[in-house]
Amino acid sequence: MSKAEQTRQTIIEKASVIFNEKGIAGTSIDDVLKAAKVAKGCLYGHFASKEDLSYACVDYMLTRISERRNNALDKEKTAKAKIFAFMDNNKNPLLSYIDGGCPIVNLSAESDDTNPVIKKKVRKLITTAIKLFTDILHDGIAKNEFSDCLKPEEFALKMFMSIEGANAICRVINSAKPMQQLIHSLKAELDSYSLPG
Numbered sequence: 001m002s003k004a005e006q007t008r009q010t011i012i013e014k015a016s017v018i019f020n021e022k023g024i025a026g027t028s029i030d031d032v033l034k035a036a037k038v039a040k041g042c043l044y045g046h047f048a049s050k051e052d053l054s055y056a057c058v059d060y061m062l063t064r065i066s067e068r069r070n071n072a073l074d075k076e077k078t079a080k081a082k083i084f085a086f087m088d089n090n091k092n093p094l095l096s097y098i099d100g101g102c103p104i105v106n107l108s109a110e111s112d113d114t115n116p117v118i119k120k121k122v123r124k125l126i127t128t129a130i131k132l133f134t135d136i137l138h139d140g141i142a143k144n145e146f147s148d149c150l151k152p153e154e155f156a157l158k159m160f161m162s163i164e165g166a167n168a169i170c171r172v173i174n175s176a177k178p179m180q181q182l183i184h185s186l187k188a189e190l191d192s193y194s195l196p197g
Contacts, residue, residue, distance in 0.1 A: 008046045011036045016057040021100035023110050024054045024118075058118050061103040062125045068097060069129065079140025083133065083159070083190060087183045090163050093170040102167040130156050150193040159186055 001009070014036040018027050029050055033040060047053040072085040093102065100106060104122060111118035137152035163186075166179040 004046075007038065007042065011038060011043060011046060011053070012056050012060045015053055016061050017099045019054060019057050020061065020098055020103050020106055023106070024050075025110065025114070055117060055121075058103075058107060058121050061098060061107075062121060064098060065103060066125065066128075073132075073136075079136045079143070079145050080190065080194065082136050084187060086133070087159070087163070087186060090167065091180060091183055092176045093167045093179055094174065094176050101171050102164065104164055105168045126160070130160050133160060144195055145197065146190075146193040147195055150190075155190065162186065 011032070015027075015032045018031050018035055022031070029040070029043070032050075032053070033043060036043070043053070047056065069086060069089065072089045073082045076082045076085050096102065104125065107118055107122045111122060133156035134152045137146065137150060137155060140146045141148050141150060141152070162182055163179070166182050170176050170179050
């Protein structure tokens with residue numbers, strides 16, 4: 001990575017934290033300059049506008065989410081272990097790996113009616129994740145891990161949406177307990193479809 005590329009990456013990483021904590025609309029260019037310790041000319045040498053920077057930051061945050069999820073899944077062999085690994089990866093929303101909480105929740109709320117480009121990026125991550133979990137569950141049925149009474153599309157959607165909702169609620173009430181109760185319930189439900197192996 002060249003020095004210019006390193007500078008650009010540093011700006012993205014520092015700005016991502018602020019955008020995630022304060023929201024894109026609530027973040028000023030001065031906030032970014034202060035956090036990244038760069039001059040305005042340097043920033044605009046890498047990004048045409050605050051909007052351009054925000055898109056790069058959204059891509060960075062969503063890529064981190066996908067990589068973290070995929071790293072957890074790739075360590076496991078069975079469908080059930082993969083799904084459980086995803087759940088366990090989310091068990092404490094108060095210890096967010098990106099400051100400010102879950103970017104999916106934050107970006108979804110902020111971009112809903114105001115930023116169609118960011119909304120499209122978040123939507124793509126969500127639909128890709130739900131399809132991934134659906135495919136894992138279908139594979140589990142095909143390999144006789146789960147009964148064919150399991151409805152992969154329904155479970156994947158419910159699991160993903162419940163966990164994202166719990167992410168937001170846990171941060172508001174400052175407790176991870178609802179997420180842990182939710183994960184316990186989701187695991188028990190998935191276990192109910194497990195076949196003896």
